[in-house]
Amino acid sequence: MKQSIVLLISVLGLLFQACSSAESSRSESNSQTVQVGAEVLLEKHLDELQGMRVGLVMNPTARVNGTHMLDTLLKRSVNVSALFAPEHGFRGEAGAGEVIEDGVDRETGLPVYSLYGQTKKPTPEMLQEVDVLLFDMQDVGGRFYTYNVTLGLLLEAASQSETPVWVLDRPNPAGGSYTSGWILDPQYKSFVGAYAIPMAHGMTLGELAKMMIGERWLQVVKQPILRVIPAEGWERSMKWPDTGLEWHPPSPNLPTFEHAFTYLGTVLFEGTNISEGRGTSDPFLKIGAPFLNLQKDQLAKLQENFPGVNIEQITFTPVSIPGKSRNPKYEGQLCRGVEIEVSNFDTFDPVLFGVRLLELMEEASDQVELNDFIYKLAGSEEIQNFNTAVWQDQIESFREARKPYLIYD
Structure with missing residues (x-):
């Protein structure tokens, strides 16, 4: 009986080692997916x-x-x-x-x-x-x-x-x-x-x-x-x-991939009088201005249209950060706005989100201003009307x- 138990324990031990080895191999393989x-x-x-x-x-x-x-x-x-x-x-x-x-x-x-x-x-x-x-x-x-x-x-x-x-x-x-x-x-x-x-x-x-x-x-x-x-x-x-x-980081204000991915849309705020979050720990994930006062129902509606992202109301105060953001917008002033957290990179469209967030903020406040730089960022005057209907044909032609x-x- 004792011999049978010992044998069983030995077999289970070998199986555990094999599984651990396989799992380790998978982890090593996943960590070395790409060679640059x-x-x-x-x-x-x-x-x-x-x-x-x-x-x-x-x-x-x-x-x-x-x-x-x-x-x-x-x-x-x-x-x-x-x-x-x-x-x-x-x-x-x-x-x-x-x-x-x-x-x-x-x-x-x-x-x-x-x-x-x-x-x-x-x-x-x-x-x-x-x-x-x-x-x-x-x-x-x-x-x-x-x-x-x-x-x-x-x-x-x-x-x-x-x-x-x-x-x-x-x-x-x-x-x-x-x-x-x-x-x-x-x-x-x-x-x-x-x-x-x-x-x-x-x-x-x-x-x-x-x-x-x-x-x-x-x-x-x-x-x-x-x-x-x-x-x-x-x-x-x-x-x-x-x-x-x-x-x-490909630049000082993109410390993680989440920042860089969201930046593809929230970069548009660089062409406005709204802070894009420079001077905070999370540039391009924190967006706001002293004059904004967004309502929870407005943000809830926006979030419904964008699976893969969480939007929270926050306040933040930009500060000058040497090497990252000298003299950011609204330095030392309390800004009201949102914090963005991406929960699913595969379902989230950051560019469309950036356009819709800016559109929401413009609807919420008559103090929002667009400057000439936003046309260079968007590459189109359609940004002033938030017209994204032209995207589909343009992108299909480009992909071809x-x-x-x-x-x-």
Whole structure:
């Protein structure tokens, strides 16, 4: 009898170990779903950079296993000759809209050329000591996020000197299937919107680079020499939580994916006299103004129309936060508004939500004002009437036009 019990315990123990091992394997597999293009470069293409002077167009998100690509490439004896800094800086030391100055990287002594100051496109002089440019930045999937415009200007400049541009591709955090918002009207073309794409475009920067060239959106005489190093394991249906990748804030006010996803719609408040939450712990998730007084029934009706999000009435007081939000709207003043919490990223449409929230606030107060910047963000004058009816045909046409440039299924 004792032997039978011992045998039974042994069998159960083996089964438990097998289940634990299987569960551990699944966890490890889930945590390593996607390899970004930078990682693929290091594993498969690094030898192709031998003997080349390499320029890096990067920001703090250019990381593999927590280490910045600049440091990794130098350790691998790659001849890095110049650094180029987009909005927020090469190491991410600048807040939104802060001018980036030319300078020297403190950790390596390499020259840093600003692409977010008086010069937004590399000059021929900047590219004299460069044989190839590596572009590696984590985008958020919004037309108004300046990194895609920086990439377009880089391609234009590089085409003149026939300098190859390698885009080390990264996933679109919002997914490759989510497209929403107005297509950019050419009259509102700016540095926060330069190409005929919707507010949420559902493409990676590598795919967008191919489309910029293929659709002749760039001002070039010579064809840019583009090479995309694709991410591996990413599928269009994946949003950021599905990738298994660690989130590195692509800008100081987008500390988590939830902030970045909601930002695709609540960015519109940057073009109003309503606070978009800068100067708080949750920019783009806290929206309000001193003159607002929303009613619970109004918010309840809004929430009914948007499954996947929770909306709470709150008050908040913006403060100046160095490196994140200097002199935010209504600094030191009590604002009344809402706090947004996303409960389901697959059912929530942040762009449409941003439009409807702004519409609700305008109905609730005659003090709401739109400024010229909102037309650049929305890309259309339809924002003044909150007319989203035109989206469907525009987006269907865009999704058809982008097909030849897609890299991922």
